[in-house]
Amino acid sequence: MPFLNTTHGPASDDESGAGPRSPSIPETPVAATDLAKTRRQLANTENSGKLDAAALRQVLVDLHEFWLTSKGAELGIKADSGFAIVAVGGLGRGEMLPHSDLDLILLHDDLPPERVSEVADGLWYPLWDANIPLDHSVRTVPQALQVAGEDLTAALGLLEARHIAGDEDLSALLIGGVRQQWRNDIRNRFSGVVEHAQDRWRRAGDIAHRAEPDLKNGRGGLRDVQLLGALAIAQLTDGMASLRPDSPGAGPQLAYRRLLDIRTELHRIAGRPREQVRAQDADEIGAALRIGDRFDLARVISDSARTISYSIDVGLRTAGNALPRRGLAKLRRSPIRRPLxxxxxxxxxxxxxxxxxxxxxxxxxxxxxxxxxxxxxxxxxxxxxxxxxxxxxxxxxxxxxxxxxxxxxxxxxxxxxxxxxxxxxxxxxxxxxLPEWGAVRDLPPRDAIHMWTVDRHLVEAASFAGAMTTRVSRPDLLVLGALIHDLGKGRGADHSIVGAELAVQVGNRFGLWPQDVQVLSEMVRHHLLLPTVATRRDLDDPATAEHVVTTLGGNRLLLELLAALAEADSRATGPGVWGDWKSSLITELVRRAMRLMDGDELPAPEPLTPEQIELAHSAEFAVRMTPGQGHTITITMVAPDQPGLLSKMAGVLALNGIRSHAATVQSLDGRAVNTFAAIPLFGSPPEAGLIRQQLMAAVAGKIDVLARIETRDRESPIPTIGTVSASPGTILGGGASAGSTDPAVDGAGHPKNAVPALFAVAPPRAEWIDTPGGEVLLELRTDDRIGLLSRVTAVLEAHGADVRWAKLATLGATAVDTFNLTLTEDTPDVRQRLVDAVVAACPPPQPRSEDDGEDGPSSFGGTGRSGVPIS
CATH class of the missing domain: 1.10.110 (Hydrophobic Seed Protein)
Structure with a gap:
């Protein structure tokens, strides 16, 4: 190198007041051709091998600052000269990369055009002649401020401006003016900032889940951290606030430095200003940074990008909430806290x-x-x-x-x-x-067909399984199996075998019954069985179905779960993995295997306990509430058996903000004895005596419970998919419960502020089950809601169906309810009309949004889409 030593020490100021400079920089001016030659030598991996990425960037900053200050002094750009050289971009941030452009502004204090042109030509032409990439402009401070006020990209760039040489007061006027203007105008420009970022994400994609990610412009990249800095300058966020030290990625600062180091090595290896990490360069970059091979590099990139993505989500949301109010908006009341x-x-x-x-x-x-x-x-x-x-x-x-x-x-x-x-x-x-998650977090896939990291694939598989919960009898095991089916990857052994062992560990931690733990483990162990057999063996060969049945031990439930898991796993793998051909093969294989298995055990009513019998004989109307584990309570309700009673009981609980997780419906000597395992939505439940009074009023016809539920949902102030009561203390007859001071209840017994309810995910399904004894069973699987049971049983009553007994369970967000019915007329048409009416009373599913589609990750990335308010 003709004039630069690769060692450097503490910075010092030169006589021209140009700012810090490495002592290794010579004191005599050098030609721009020497600057270009040194840039090329530093960019050469063989010549710069002793410099790590951070040191290389600092040397490049020192090099360019020295040339600019020297050349500026030669041209008369000194203190009180009326000229200043201001750097933006990489040099402005102090992050010069081997092939970065020079982004410079020549500021002048409204000097004569001839003098300005002379100085500008003397500064720009040597750089052009040396073929150094240059982005330049010549401005007065008012002109620069005008550009920043009109052009968002220019404003974001000028927020990173830094004085290099010349009149520091002139630079300070620009830098301070741009920042003050940014703060004053941020309310009007914030929506444009969000749209600008979203357009960039759409073009460049999500870094964490791209085979060749754009480190600079992609979602979770360097531009996003710079955007956080701009929001911090506007005093809307605290910038790059650290996450906990033990958090994955350890915060956006470390993630930013990692991506910047990778981008630096990418420039050196590619020999050009490349932003996308190509597969052929990944191993060399990983080795240069001592990260490992290309898979290790991909994991670091994914981890860093997801940390930054989370930070930008929080930053944009925080900034949107912190926008200054003006005019009448200042008088707006503070947001209400709504119980969930x-x-x-x-x-x-x-x-x-x-x-x-x-x-x-x-x-x-x-x-x-x-x-x-x-x-x-x-x-x-x-x-x-x-x-x-x-x-x-x-x-x-x-x-x-x-x-x-x-x-x-x-x-x-x-x-x-x-x-x-x-x-x-x-x-x-x-x-x-889930401590086992660490082994798969940000783990890159080994097959090109997989579009997600392993951990995100598991989450995607569980999300697809969530839309299939009404297709299986154990939706809880389906979503759990989808979440952990690849948990054994990244451990150096067959992931199905390792994962099955981990499933036992996880299932026991979750508190599943031993038989459920066994099913969960078998799901993980055999999650590839159906796709492998269906696509590689002859389905017409009887041995094929026999192989599946033998492998699964004749477990019909396991086969049902594996069929749904195979679809969820395929859909979460990538576009085109699940299609009509694969679906038809697996469906046919499952059908043939089912024919070789025994039938399901039919549901049956549970016998009444002595306590329930005693309560049934104690009074005509009775309600008993027994505390359970945690916030769960058991509510037993007794009333004279009559059509529509179950709907009224369920409605009373719903209007009191009590959600039922399980229920049994039975009768004894003409009295209904119904037991609900429930959890209050918020706070403590009302007294048992109060619920008894409400039940008596509902049975007497003084209160139309179902109409109250419909009115509450219709009058919800938040337009969402259904609503739930904001207070468990709601009184049906008016006023608040004794001693209640809950402000969420109005005088008519309605919640003042309803809250967003569950999103419906899986389509509701209702099926008839005919028993050998002639009993008629209707099984309903649907997304649960407060008030669902009241609505469904009201439909049954309206169609003349009498509920003899029922077993109701909520597994996660899915209700699996079985009703034993007596029909006034039992014909196929009557059954179909009843099924259609019951399904219509259930919450309809909401399709995945366009950004959440099956064909790939959304262009907005994986997080935070719902939380960015735009004013």
Whole structure:
């Protein structure tokens, strides 16, 4: 190198006041051709091998600063000269890469055009003649401010401006003026900032899930961190606030440095200003940075990009909420806190903790927060995640039933689960719930057909499985199996065998019954069985179906679950993996195997307990509430048996904000004895005596329970897919319950502020089951809702169907209800009309949005789409 030593020490100021410079830079001016030659030598991997990526960038910054200050002094660009050289882009940030352009502004204090032209030509022409890439402009401060006010891209660039040489006061006027103008105009420009970022993401894609990611412009890339800096300058966010040290990626600062180092090596290896990491360069980049091979490099890129994606989601959402108010907006009331679950509320479009919540004493709070986010589509507040990460203890093993239920609600919410799981994962909370996740986090796929990292593939598979929960009798095992079916990858052995062992470990931690743990383990062990056999063996050969039946031990439930898992796994792999051909083969294989297996065990009513018999004989109307585990309560209700009673009982509970997770419907000596396993939506349930009075009023016809439910949903102030009551203390007859001061209840017994309800994911299914004894059973599988049971049983009553007994269960977000019916007329037409009416009373499924489609990851990335308010 003609004038640059590769070692450098503390920076010092030269006589011209140009700022810090490495002592290794010579004191005499050099030609631009020497500058270009040194740039080429530094970019050569053989000559710069002693410099790591960060040192190389610093040497390049020192090199260009020295040339510019020297050349500026030669041209008379000094203090009080009326000229200043200002750098933007890489040199402005102090991040010069081997093949970065020079982005320069020659500022002047409205000097004569001849003098300005002379200085500009003397500065630009040597760089052009040396073939150094240059992006330049000549401006006065007012002109530069005008450009920044009209051009968003220029404004974002000028926010990174840095004085290099000449009149520092002139540079300070520009830099300070641009920042003040940015702060003053941010309310009007914020929507443009968001659209600008989204357009860039659409063009460049999501870095974390691209085979050849664009490190600079992609979602989760360097531009996003620079955007966070711009929002911090506008005083809307705290910029690159760190995540917890034990969080994956350890925060956006470290993620930014990793991507910047990779981009630096990419420039050196490619020999050009390339932004996309090509597969043929990946091994060399990984080796140069001592990361490992191309798979290790892909994992680092994915981890860093997802950390930055999470940070930009939070930053944009925080900035949108912090926009300054003007005019009448200043008089707007503060957002209302709407209850969602025990200890969880919605506030200002985010999921936050209730004021009474104590994370240190409530291990299940993490899952309740996540499930509330998935149910409503609202993002989790960053402060809430931070508070949970700091104080929430780990769940004891085995998990309480409530924790497992909340996990199943989360997994059963379809694609709405992706954002909350990503938020938990980026803040270290998901790894606490599922320690085995660390082995697959950001693990790149080994097959080109896979479009996601292994961990994201598992989440996608679970989201597709969430839309199939009404097709299987055990939706809980389906979504759990989808979530962990590839958990054995990245461990150096057959992932199906390793995963089956891990499934036992995970199932026991979740608190599943031993037989369910066995089924879950077998699902993981054989999740490739059906696709492999169906596509590689002759289905007409009887030995093919016999092989499947023998392998599965004749387990009909396991076969049913594997058929749904095969589809979810294929759809989550990539576009074109699941199609009509593969679907028809697996369907035919399952049909043939089912014919070789025995029939299912039919549902049957459970016998009444002595306590239930005693309660049935105690009074004409009776209600008993028994505390269960955690927030669960058992409610037994007794009333004279009559048509429509079940609908009224369920409706009374729904209007009191009590959601039923399971129920049994029976009778004794002309009295209905119905038991509900339930959880209040928020707070404590009303007294048993109050529910008894409401039930008596409903039975007497003084209250139309179903109409109240319909009115409540219709008058919800938030336009969502259904609503749930905001308060469990709602009174049906007017006023509030004794001693209640809940402001969410109005005088008519309606909640003042309803909240977003569950998104329907799977289509409802109702099927008839004929028993050998002639009993008529109707099985309903649908997404659960508060008020669902009241609506469905009202439909049965309206069609003349009498419910003799019923077994109702909610597995996660899916209701699996079996009704034993007596029909006034039992014909195929009557049955079909009844099925159609029951299905119509269920929540319809919502299709995956265009951005969540099966053909690939959304152009907006995996997180935060619902949480960016635009004013």
């Amino acid at each position: 679950d025990e200890g969880v509320v919605e506030h200002n479009g985010e999921i936050v903790l209730a004021r009474s919540a104590i994370p240190s004493k409530d291990p299940g709070l993490i899952l309740r927060v996540a499930s509330a986010s998935a149910r409503t589509g609202l993002p989790i507040s960053a402060s809430t995640l931070s508070r949970l990460a700091d104080y929430a203890p780990e769940l004891r093993e085995p998990w309480p039933a409530e924790a497992l239920s909340d996990l199943l609600v989360l997994l059963g919410s379809g694609h709405h689960m992706v954002d909350p799981i990503e938020a938990l994962d980026r803040t270290g909370l998901w790894g606490r719930l």
